[in-house]
Each structure stands twice: as structure tokens, then as C-alpha cells.
Amino acid sequence: MSVLPKSIVRLIEHFQRLPGIGPKTASRLSLYLLNMPQPHLEALASSIAGLKKSIVFCSVCFNIAEADPCPVCSDTQRIQELICVVESPVDVFQVEKTGKYKGSYHVLHGAINPLNNIGPDEIRINELLQRIKKGGIKEIILATNPNMEGEATSMYIKREIYRLQHANGQKENLNGLLVTRLAHGLPVGADLEYADEVTLSRAFEGRREY
Numbered sequence: 090m091s092v093l094p095k096s097i098v099r100l101i102e103h104f105q106r107l108p109g110i111g112p113k114t115a116s117r118l119s120l121y122l123l124n125m126p127q128p129h130l131e132a133l134a135s136s137i138a139g140l141k142k143s144i145v146f147c148s149v150c151f152n153i154a155e156a157d158p159c160p161v162c163s164d165t166q167r168i169q170e171l172i173c174v175v176e177s178p179v180d181v182f183q184v185e186k187t188g189k190y191k192g193s194y195h196v197l198h199g200a201i202n203p204l205n206n207i208g209p210d211e212i213r214i215n216e217l218l219q220r221i222k223k224g225g226i227k228e229i230i231l232a233t234n235p236n237m238e239g240e241a242t243s244m245y246i247k248r249e250i251y252r253l254q255h256a257n258g259q260k261e262n263l264n265g266l267l268v269t270r271l272a273h274g275l276p277v278g279a280d281l282e283y284a285d286e287v288t289l290s291r292a293f294e295g296r297r298e299y
């Protein structure tokens with residue numbers, strides 16, 4: 090039988106469902122919250138409770154935002170002909186921190202991972218291809234993570250774009266569309282999420298045709 094009050098045990102269980110949090114950290118966080126002033130605790134609780142209500146997916150780039158289209162897609166100062174393809178909204182946040190990228194995004198919400206039964210249809214690849222098909226896009230920057238899943242995803246997208254470019258009856262001429270891949274400076278096996286701004290800036294500058 091647990092000596093801890095039920096409410097604490099429940100909270101610990103909730104924390105343990107979060108990624109990267111084991112039983113020890115979950116207990117520590119729960120006891121930490123117990124010592125927090127009540128107004129802070131209520132503010133935290135209401136942020137969590139309201140999270141899904143205030144967040145929508147942008148119907149253009151599929152990033153999370155409070156409005157649809159998102160601020161990037163509706164910004165006329167951004168180069169909408171340039172699409173940076175990333176795995177997660179956190180990656181958009183990381184790229185934005187460099188302050189150097191002025192194009193738009195496409196968030197896949199994952200990467201192809203056959204071991205976990207995640208195929209191309211489980212992530213937002215078709216939506217990206219639809220965007221490309223509409224025409225007017227000059228460059229696709231593949232910024233998926235430099236690991237096996239990220240590489241497989243980029244390769245798949247590249248192949249599908251090639252197929253689009255060589256499809257019969259393609260109304261819009263997509264032959265001028267450039268496909269590049271971030272390469273330089275990013276350590277292999279590491280996630281974009283953990284790259285610092287300088288490394289990520291260099292990776293953008295050193296992108297090559299894919």
C-alpha cells in the first residue's frame with residue numbers, strides 16, 4: 090500500500106505518461122507542485138486545460154497556431170515560394186530562432202518509420218504534394234532530422250516530387266522546382282530540436298540540391 094495520498098499518486102501517474110519522465114522525476118515534480126503558491130498552480134492548470142481549445146492546425150502548413158492560416162502563412166513579407174519541410178512544430182520554433190529563414194514551412198507531424206507502422210500516409214506528405222501541385226513553389230528545403238527515419242522521409246518526398254515533375258498532363262511546370270536538403274553542420278543521428286542556432290544557420294546556408 091502506498092503511503093502517499095491518492096491525489097499525489099494520481100499526479101505522479103500523469104507525469105509518468107509524459108516523454109522522458111521516469112518515476113523519480115514524476116515524484117519530484119509532483120512534490121514540487123505541492124509547494125507552489127495556489128495562484129501559480131491554478132494558472133498552470135488552466136494553461137493545460139485550455140491548451141487544445143486555443144490551438145488549431147494551420148490548413149496550409151499544418152503547424153500549430155492560434156489562427157488559421159498561421160502567422161507565417163498569412164505574412165506577406167515571408168517568401169511563400171520557399172517551403173521548409175520539418176517533422177514537428179518544435180523544429181519550426183528552432184528554425185525561427187535562427188532569425189535567418191524568411192520562407193514558409195510544412196510540418197509533417199512525424200517521420201516515416203516502418204518499425205512503428207508509420208508510413209507516408211500517416212504523416213502530412215500528401216498535403217505537401219498537393220501544395221506543390223498548385224504551382225508557384227520555387228524551392229523545397231527538406232529539413233527532416235538527420236537520422237534514419239528523417240532520411241527515409243526526405244528520400245520518399247524527393248521521389249514523389251520527381252514523379253510529379255515527370256507526370257503526364259501536369260498543368261503547372263514543376264521542372265524549375267529545386268529540392269534541397271539541410272546537410273552541412275548537423276551531426277548525424279541528432280535531432281533538429283537539439284541543434285543550436287549557429288549550427289542550424291550553417292545547415293541552412295550549406296543546403297545542397299537533393
Ligand SMILES: [Zn+2]
Nearest residue numbers: 147150159162
Ligand atoms: Zn501555416
